[in-house]
Amino acid sequence: MNHEHNTSLADARRIIAAGEAKATEIGQPMNIAVVDVGGNLIAHARMDAAWIGSIDIAINKAFTARMFDLATADLAKQAQPGSQFYGIDQSNNGRVMIFAGGIPLVRNDEIIGAVGVSGGEGKQDQAVAEAAAAAL
Amino acid sequence: MNHEHNTSLADARRIIAAGEAKATEIGQPMNIAVVDVGGNLIAHARMDAAWIGSIDIAINKAFTARMFDLATADLAKQAQPGSQFYGIDQSNNGRVMIFAGGIPLVRNDEIIGAVGVSGGEGKQDQAVAEAAAAAL
Amino acid sequence: MNHEHNTSLADARRIIAAGEAKATEIGQPMNIAVVDVGGNLIAHARMDAAWIGSIDIAINKAFTARMFDLATADLAKQAQPGSQFYGIDQSNNGRVMIFAGGIPLVRNDEIIGAVGVSGGEGKQDQAVAEAAAAAL
Amino acid sequence: MNHEHNTSLADARRIIAAGEAKATEIGQPMNIAVVDVGGNLIAHARMDAAWIGSIDIAINKAFTARMFDLATADLAKQAQPGSQFYGIDQSNNGRVMIFAGGIPLVRNDEIIGAVGVSGGEGKQDQAVAEAAAAAL
Numbered sequence: 001m002n003h004e005h006n007t008s009l010a011d012a013r014r015i016i017a018a019g020e021a022k023a024t025e026i027g028q029p030m031n032i033a034v035v036d037v038g039g040n041l042i043a044h045a046r047m048d049a050a051w052i053g054s055i056d057i058a059i060n061k062a063f064t065a066r067m068f069d070l071a072t073a074d075l076a077k078q079a080q081p082g083s084q085f086y087g088i089d090q091s092n093n094g095r096v097m098i099f100a101g102g103i104p105l106v107r108n109d110e111i112i113g114a115v116g117v118s119g120g121e122g123k124q125d126q127a128v129a130e131a132a133a134a135a136l
Numbered sequence: 137m138n139h140e141h142n143t144s145l146a147d148a149r150r151i152i153a154a155g156e157a158k159a160t161e162i163g164q165p166m167n168i169a170v171v172d173v174g175g176n177l178i179a180h181a182r183m184d185a186a187w188i189g190s191i192d193i194a195i196n197k198a199f200t201a202r203m204f205d206l207a208t209a210d211l212a213k214q215a216q217p218g219s220q221f222y223g224i225d226q227s228n229n230g231r232v233m234i235f236a237g238g239i240p241l242v243r244n245d246e247i248i249g250a251v252g253v254s255g256g257e258g259k260q261d262q263a264v265a266e267a268a269a270a271a272l
Numbered sequence: 273m274n275h276e277h278n279t280s281l282a283d284a285r286r287i288i289a290a291g292e293a294k295a296t297e298i299g300q301p302m303n304i305a306v307v308d309v310g311g312n313l314i315a316h317a318r319m320d321a322a323w324i325g326s327i328d329i330a331i332n333k334a335f336t337a338r339m340f341d342l343a344t345a346d347l348a349k350q351a352q353p354g355s356q357f358y359g360i361d362q363s364n365n366g367r368v369m370i371f372a373g374g375i376p377l378v379r380n381d382e383i384i385g386a387v388g389v390s391g392g393e394g395k396q397d398q399a400v401a402e403a404a405a406a407a408l
Numbered sequence: 409m410n411h412e413h414n415t416s417l418a419d420a421r422r423i424i425a426a427g428e429a430k431a432t433e434i435g436q437p438m439n440i441a442v443v444d445v446g447g448n449l450i451a452h453a454r455m456d457a458a459w460i461g462s463i464d465i466a467i468n469k470a471f472t473a474r475m476f477d478l479a480t481a482d483l484a485k486q487a488q489p490g491s492q493f494y495g496i497d498q499s500n501n502g503r504v505m506i507f508a509g510g511i512p513l514v515r516n517d518e519i520i521g522a523v524g525v526s527g528g529e530g531k532q533d534q535a536v537a538e539a540a541a542a543a544l
Binding site for chain 2: 413444445446447448501
């Protein structure tokens with residue numbers, strides 16, 4: 001696949017490094033994952049002492065952000081009881097994460113992958129994901 | 137693995153015995169499970185007449201408490217609709233339990249495993265888990 | 273359920289203790305699991321340093337031995353390519369184990385549960401399971 | 409967890425870098441994954457143009473090598489039809505990989521994690537895994 005239209009391993013590492021820097025700054029170890037244009041994992045890093053249960057969540061937040069081309073924080077609002085996408089987390093073999101920390105990666109107005117962050121409070125995950133995504 | 141930094145089978149049995157004593161005291165048979173520092177099962181006991189459906193729940197409450205380094209009773213509050221971790225129970229292949237009864241095991245300020253209890257009301261599960269964890 | 277017709281937690285612990293004694297004698301740490309007449313877990317113990325991957329296998333060997341009321345070593349012969357039960361390990365959500373180490377528990381000519389052992393060579397698992405089952 | 413008895417993110421990155429160097433040398437892009445002492449993912453990297461289907465395989469080869477404390481190439485021999493562990497790949501929710509490319513990581517005679525490599529021929533995966541493991 002043409003790398004202009006996809007995320008490369010080098011891109012993923014730059015994104016993860018930026019996320020780690022932010023996580024270190026706020027003092028909360030994180031799992032950070034990057035998926036490509038197909039939603040498939042390119043790279044993942046669990047910082048020392050980060051939650052083990054967040055490995056899966058970080059990867060699936062990235063997956064979700066690319067599956068629906070939106071931030072998981074935005075999906076969260078629409079997946080609450082009574083909202084239009086309530087129950088969407090049952091789809092895709094349970095891989096859809098409906099809380100903050102997943103953000104699409106955009107290059108030249110084209111979504112080319114996504115980053116997912118998990119390991120802290122929702123606001124922390126979101127802040128780290130934003131710092132990571134900005135490094136693309 | 138160095139047992140100073142992990143839970144041993146002897147530790148797990150002492151923890152389970154303390155939980156059983158509490159369960160007997162309150163008259164509610166329980167499933168009690170202990171996982172190690174990696175979240176993997178060390179020992180499980182189902183007291184006679186305890187719910188069969190709670191085998192899986194006890195094991196996964198212990199798993200959850202180690203995956204996120206917190207009591208499942210605390211996670212429960214944050215996993216309600218509208219809260220920051222709503223939907224987290226979809227992660228980790230459905231093994232995340234978001235109600236009371238799972239507690240991390242702490243030795244020398246380090247989390248070295250967790251205990252999970254299931255078989256009664258939430259308060260009963262929690263009381264037995266607390267008695268069990270205190271025996272580490 | 274009438275305990276004359278089922279395995280109790282006290283039975284399970286006696287069985288596991290006998291298995292542990294044999295495992296210690298042969299110098300191979302093991303996972304030992306006991307299921308009841310319904311194939312549901314009563315108790316499990318992972319000896320220190322036993323394989324982590326054998327937790328699931330021990331539990332499922334016990335499950336398999338009760339599901340089909342035979343030793344998994346016997347099922348193994350019939351589950352090879354070209355044999356009559358080839359492919360049976362695809363059934364029951366992948367829980368059917370087709371190698372040695374699972375043995376039904378018999379009381380008064382009635383199968384009331386099973387024991388499963390995993391952590392060593394097939395012959396070792398079988399020897400420990402036999403020692404364990406004999407303690408019923 | 410005490411890092412003397414576990415694999416750190418820095419360790420994992422050094423291991424992956426060594427694997428990548430070998431993969432580049434032999435001209436075959438690879439997925440390389442490192443798990444900790446509990447079998448849980450620390451880091452993963454998919455080199456550009458490596459097989460997407462090998463993401464899961466690399467992670468699970470590492471998992472398998474730690475679950476049974478042996479190289480998956482050795483497990484392969486014992487998991488063939490007629491051999492003692494035939495059918496073991498059904499266990500652990502289908503995560504057991506029974507072909508070459510997974511190797512335990514050893515520090516001071518203690519297994520502290522594992523590396524898994526997937527993306528090429530079995531011999532290539534094995535060669536890259538060996539180069540990776542040697543960098544611990």
